[in-house]
Amino acid sequence: MEWIDFATPKTISEAVELLASKGDRARLMAGGTDLIVQLRGGRRSLDLVVDAKQIPELNALSYSAQNGLVLGAAVPCYKLYGDSAIAAAYPGLMDCATLIGGIQIQGRATVGGNICNSAPSGDSIPAVIVLGGVCHIAGPKGTREVATEDFCTGPGRNVLEAGEILVSVNIPAPQAHSGASYLRFIPRNEMDIAVAGVGSSVVLDASGQNFVSARISLASVAPIPVFAKDAADSLAGKPVSEAVIQEASEKAIEAATPISDMRGTIRQRNHLVGVLARRTLNNAVQRARGG
Amino acid sequence: MPGVVHVQTTINGEDTNFLCEPRQSLLEVLRDVLGMTGTKEGCNDGNCGACTVIFDGRIVDSCLVLGVEVQGREVTTIEGLATADGLHPIQTAFLENAALQCGICTPGFIVASKGLLDEEPDADEGRVRHWLAGNLCRCTGYDKIVRAVLDAGQKMK
Numbered sequence: 518m519e520w521i522d523f524a525t526p527k528t529i530s531e532a533v534e535l536l537a538s539k540g541d542r543a544r545l546m547a548g549g550t551d552l553i554v555q556l557r558g559g560r561r562s563l564d565l566v567v568d569a570k571q572i573p574e575l576n577a578l579s580y581s582a583q584n585g586l587v588l589g590a591a592v593p594c595y596k597l598y599g600d601s602a603i604a605a606a607y608p609g610l611m612d613c614a615t616l617i618g619g620i621q622i623q624g625r626a627t628v629g630g631n632i633c634n635s636a637p638s639g640d641s642i643p644a645v646i647v648l649g650g651v652c653h654i655a656g657p658k659g660t661r662e663v664a665t666e667d668f669c670t671g672p673g674r675n676v677l678e679a680g681e682i683l684v685s686v687n688i689p690a691p692q693a694h695s696g697a698s699y700l701r702f703i704p705r706n707e708m709d710i711a712v713a714g715v716g717s718s719v720v721l722d723a724s725g726q727n728f729v730s731a732r733i734s735l736a737s738v739a740p741i742p743v744f745a746k747d748a749a750d751s752l753a754g755k756p757v758s759e760a761v762i763q764e765a766s767e768k769a770i771e772a773a774t775p776i777s778d779m780r781g782t783i784r785q786r787n788h789l790v791g792v793l794a795r796r797t798l799n800n801a802v803q804r805a806r807g808g
Numbered sequence: 809m810p811g812v813v814h815v816q817t818t819i820n821g822e823d824t825n826f827l828c829e830p831r832q833s834l835l836e837v838l839r840d841v842l843g844m845t846g847t848k849e850g851c852n853d854g855n856c857g858a859c860t861v862i863f864d865g866r867i868v869d870s871c872l873v874l875g876v877e878v879q880g881r882e883v884t885t886i887e888g889l890a891t892a893d894g895l896h897p898i899q900t901a902f903l904e905n906a907a908l909q910c911g912i913c914t915p916g917f918i919v920a921s922k923g924l925l926d927e928e929p930d931a932d933e934g935r936v937r938h939w940l941a942g943n944l945c946r947c948t949g950y951d952k953i954v955r956a957v958l959d960a961g962q963k964m965k
Contacts, residue, residue, distance in 0.1 A: 518831040519831070520811070520829070520831055521830050521831045522811060522830055523813070523830035523874065523876045525879075548872075549872055549873065549874065549877075550854055550872050553833070553871075553872050553873075553874065554853045554854060554872070556831075557852065557853070558853070566830070566874075568877065570877075593866075595866060618854070618942065619857065619941045619942020619943075620867055620920070620923070620924075620939050620941070620942055621854070621857055621860055621867050621868050621869045621872075621920070621942045622854060622869070622872075622942060624863070624866040624867055624868045625868050625869075625872060625873070706941070707938070707941035707942075708855065708941050708942060
């Protein structure tokens with residue numbers, strides 16, 4: 518690895534100042550499970566690594582049934598699924614937090630880091646998108662909020678400008694009769710990168726028989742995590758049935774623009790989007806009904 | 809040398825001081841700076857788990873931690889498991905169940921297993937296999953390792 522300096526700011530403003538002064542020669546590090554590998558492999562060159570883990574706001578982890586979840590960008594996956602109230606409120610988020618890497622990786626890797634790494638295959642990004650997560654950003658010009666579906670702009674690229682950091686992801690409290698689910702396909706049981714992944718969330722009416730609204734998001738089938746709005750909106754107001762879920766899954770495939778690479782072909786990935794969309798919608802419906 | 813950092817930490821219960829470059833991983837610090845070669849380097853990118861250590865109570869791949877990050881924290885390595893009285897029950901179970909062949913992955917498996925069994929000595933086979941998915945072994949086929957961990961769990965209750 519090339520020489521780097523390492524800084525441990527204790528405040529957001531200190532971190533922003535350090536990052537702004539170095540431009541693209543500096544980067545914030547949360548769990549380091551992507552960044553250290555990129556630096557060691559020569560895929561990224563930096564002068565300064567800024568540790569995210571000593572800044573209180575980035576370590577925030579709080580949930581209330583009124584205000585929802587505040588998930589600091591430096592909170593590792595294991596803390597997320599180790600909190601029983603959060604795990605009970607957001608099973609769809611637990612789906613991704615418990616399948617990223619292995620237990621060692623989950624001891625370090627963070628959802629905020631996954632979002633900022635902005636890989637098309639990032640497992641937590643679709644899960645956060647379908648839950649309506651909002652990215653809270655701080656930078657030299659102040660703070661701003663960006664919907665998670667608008668955060669990534671290309672493979673490894675996102676809306677963060679020089680000196681800006683992701684402070685936290687805020688996820689609204691789950692609505693009544695709602696449920697979410699994330700599934701991915703990998704050729705192994707664990708420890709792999711998604712060939713394709715789909716997150717779905719649904720809100721049902723009080724009878725549990727009709728869709729009020731839905732959200733669907735796709736991983737590994739486009740340069741960025743896809744928010745398949747048309748597919749999800751096709752469910753709104755319709756009774757829950759195999760036919761409408763099938764129709765939504767076909768629209769989800771239309772939203773995918775996969776490539777063929779070493780992990781899978783275009784045809785396989787389109788097929789997987791359909792299968793995973795149906796399965797995650799059915800899981801989300803079951804969870805919304807209290808199962 | 810400019811840029812070299814003095815780090816004060818606790819390793820296997822002992823106050824430890826070292827000098828390192830910020831680019832050095834905890835794995836490099838353990839092996840090359842402190843001479844603690846029990847922790848092994850396998851893939852050096854977070855896939856194989858051979859370098860597993862316990863960092864503030866949680867298992868991590870030490871190749872994916874920078875040495876400077878352990879300032880003021882606690883690290884347990886394979887060297888911290890046996891005591892003057894003898895081997896740790898997991899080490900004994902690995903020997904008794906012949907759960908190793910070449911041995912490179914073994915310290916990582918044992919430390920990772922400690923991370924599980926300290927909390928869940930009753931972990932069942934499925935839980936053990938899932939927990940150890942981040943540790944690769946190219947010799948044993950895993951069965952003997954899983955049996956050893958289940959055996960150790962019973963002895964640690």
